[in-house]
Amino acid sequence: MDIETQPDPAALRRSHRATIADAEPILVRQLVGEFTRRDMDAAALVRGLGFGLEDLTAFEFRVSYAQTSRLIRRATLLLPQQQLGLLLARASSLASWGLGLIGLMASADTVDMLDLATEYLRSTDHFVSLHRSDGEGGIELIAEPRFPDPDVSAVLVENAFAALVRLSRFVAGPNFAPLSVGFGCAAPPAAAALEEYFRCPVQFGQGQNRIVFPAAPQPIASADLLTAQLCRQLLAQRQRGERAASELEEAIVRALRADLRRPPPVKSIAQSVNLSERTLRRRLQQSGLSYAALLDNERMRRAVALLAESERSLVEVAEQSGFTDTRSLRRAIKRWTGRTPTQVRRGEG
The missing domain is CATH 3.90.1520 (H-NOX domain)
Structure with missing residues (x-):
C-alpha cells in the first residue's frame, strides 16, 4: 500500500x-x-x-x-x-x-x-x-x-x-x-x-x-x-468519572432499559440510529461488545438492584428483569454474583 x-x-x-x-x-x-x-x-x-x-x-x-x-x-x-x-x-x-x-x-x-x-x-x-x-x-x-x-x-x-x-x-x-x-x-x-x-x-x-x-x-x-x-x-x-460508553452503546442501553420484558430487536435499534443491522453488529464487535452481552448486563443490573433495594417477590423481580421464571433468574444471579437471590437481598457474601 x-x-x-x-x-x-x-x-x-x-x-x-x-x-x-x-x-x-x-x-x-x-x-x-x-x-x-x-x-x-x-x-x-x-x-x-x-x-x-x-x-x-x-x-x-x-x-x-x-x-x-x-x-x-x-x-x-x-x-x-x-x-x-x-x-x-x-x-x-x-x-x-x-x-x-x-x-x-x-x-x-x-x-x-x-x-x-x-x-x-x-x-x-x-x-x-x-x-x-x-x-x-x-x-x-x-x-x-x-x-x-x-x-x-x-x-x-x-x-x-x-x-x-x-x-x-x-x-x-x-x-x-x-x-x-x-x-x-x-x-x-x-x-x-x-x-x-x-x-x-x-x-x-x-x-x-x-x-x-x-x-x-x-x-x-x-x-x-x-x-x-x-x-x-x-x-x-x-x-x-467512569469509563464512558460509546453513543451506540448508550443508544442500545436506553432502548433496553425502556422494557427489559420485551427488549427491542437489533433491527429496530439499528433503524433508530440510521444504521443497518449488519453495521450495528459490526461496530459492537469492533468495540468488544455484543447485543446479547449488553442485554445480559442490563438484566443483571435491574435484578440485583431490585433484590437489594426492594421487597419484591422473586416472581416480580424475574418478570421486571425479563426472565420467564424464577428458576432462570436464580441461575442468572448465581452466574453473575456467585450468590443466591436471598444472599444478594441480605447483602451476604
Missing part, C-alpha cells in the same frame, strides 16, 4: 473518540430549548442521532462529539442568520451549569473564578480544551478545538467564550468584561453583535482562539472558602 493512502492513526483515534458519549448535553438541551421557543420541530432536530427528547431529562444522559456536531450543523442550516454560539449562551438558563455555577459564586475573586472555569466548566470541555496563559496584558484563556472541524469548532468556541463572559458577569457583576477576544475563524456577517456583547475589541483570523481578562483580582460578594473547596473536590471527582 502506498504510504499516502495509509490511514492516519491520529485521525482514526479522533474518529473513535468522537463517538464516545461522555459529554453533558448542555448544548443539546440549549438547542432543543431554542427550537421549542421558536415553535420549530425539536423532535426532528434530534431524529436519527440515537436519542430522543425524553432522554434529555435523564440526569445521567451523555452525548458524543459526533452527535453534537451533527446537531450543530442542522441548527446552523435552520437558523442561518444567527450567531449560534452567542445565541445559545445568551438564551440558556444559568442554573443549567449546576455545581459549576456554585463553585464560581463561591470563588474568592475573579482570578480564582477564572481558574475554576478553565478547569471544570462542563459545556464544551469534551470538545474544546481551555487552558490559561498569563501574558503581560492580563489573564489569557486559550481555546483549542479537540476535533479538526472548523465550522462546528467556530460555534463551540464562540459559545464557550460567550458563556464564560455571561457567567462571569453574573458572579462578579455586570461591568466585568474581557479586555480582548480573538477568534481563529473568519469574521462572520454578524461580527458587530459579538463586539457589542463582549464590550471589547474582537478580532478574527487569529492564530489562536483567545480571550483576555483583567489580571487584577476583583472580590466576589458571594465568596465562601469552604464551599469553593467542596465544589472543586466534587467537580474533580466528576471529571475523573
